[in-house]
Amino acid sequence: MGFQLTPADYVEYLNRAYQKIHENGDYVTELDSATGDGDHWSNINLGFEKLVEAAEELKTLSLFEEFKKIGTIMMSVIGGSSGVLYGSAYLGAAKVLKDKTVIENEDLCAVLGAMLEAIMSRGNAQPGFKTMIDCLHPAVECYRDSIANGLSERETIGKVRQAAIDGAQSTAAMEAIRGRAFYQANKGVGHLDPGAITMSYQIETLMDYLAEKL
């Protein structure tokens, strides 16, 4: 049998994602100072901190309500662009989880797909714009292909994890189309997008956690 994530398991994932983001503060801020205004890490870190603080409440909710609550918290706490994008992502994903009690392999693929769609639509952005989409999009594509090709869950998890990391790294070569890096003379070329990096931390952490649950 494959993995199953309950609302409490998802809270455990959030705890781990918070740790991962928290310990990479200096690195992400350094990336952001090169092309943005340097506040991405402190905002997203604060968002995850509030999620961890809300852990006890989140555990008691249905997946649908849990994801809605996560979206609402991220939207109001993170603020700026990242807040509304993560908020939209979780609200979009909540719809996929209506009436579900656990998240299984195909559900998770649908959740990540719904998040991608919500972020692209709210941000009016496409792959290749040097944003978090350039991490999430290849991860979702890889997930869909893996399921279509009948890969085992363990193989799938490993491939999705790598696709997210490679996707985030690919932003270094891109010209920014959205956000403040767009105003830089060279459009941020040569610099990694900090939003793609923090997205890859989350997918990496989630995939590592799933591997333990198999």
Place this chain on the structure above:
Amino acid sequence: MKKIINHPNSVVSELLAGMVKAHPSLQYAEGLEVISRRQKTLGKVGVVAGGGSGHEPAHAGYVGRGMLDAAVAGNVFSSPSPDRIIKGIEEANGGAGVLLIIKNYSGDIMNFGMAKDLAEMDDIPVESVVVKDDVAVPDSTYSTGRRGIAGTVFVHKIAGAKAQAGGTLQEVKAAAEKAIANIRSMGMAMSPCTLPAVGKPGFQLGENEVEIGMGIHGEPGVERTGIKTAAETAQILLDRILQDYDFSGSEVALLVNGLGATPLMELYILNNEIEKILTAKGISIHKTFVGNYMTALEMSGCSVTLMKLDDELKQLLDAPCDTPALTVL
């Protein structure tokens, strides 16, 4: 960092709290960082603006009769979140719908867009307009494109006057759109600003260096150059504006805006030069505003905004308004 603050995390709430103490006709929704009129006009279209803090008196300083009904503040240089904007919409809603005036930044577009979607689910009719007046940036539908800067104040005035005159939501939106289509701005910066939470300047400029076209958050401009005279500065800024849009033979409203640290003395000197150039080109100035209307913390520098007027825009510009930062009698 030398600033009169208590703590970087509390600058927004304390500035708004201080503002309502000075202007008792306004009220402050603490936590949601919304300033609105105490006295509501039922049946009038509500006009809401907002954005990051650090641009004072924008946006809360334009709340009052004849301009905004509510202003929503984000953190310094960061868009307010949808929950705050929804509070602004609710405060401004007098039953005839609400117009959102948004400056063209990625974060503002997304947060106001989300708030609009959520407000519509609650059956409040909401329309929005996007101000993109900064000619330093090429206009583009593909990228984020042109930024919204000081010309936004004219849009507040025009939309607010149309709403005050009893315009419907569609009419108020149309007036705001017309203003936006006829507004162009261009700025320059001479020294950087420091975000309270960051503690050091966001960029450096040499002792005798200025940056033409810099944005109101320190976004890069079009050119770094040596310090210019007021006459040269007026020429450079107006050249970019007049190349971008045909103002010839028209009547205009003029805004000479300070970015925060530039003395009014210098803004008036600049205005003196701008008037000479416009008059020589046969552009007639109907009304001039000189002052700190859309600032960037303690950045020094200025921007120049022109709005081409027709009879409707002129009438709306001249209509009375009473706000902390702009009064027309």
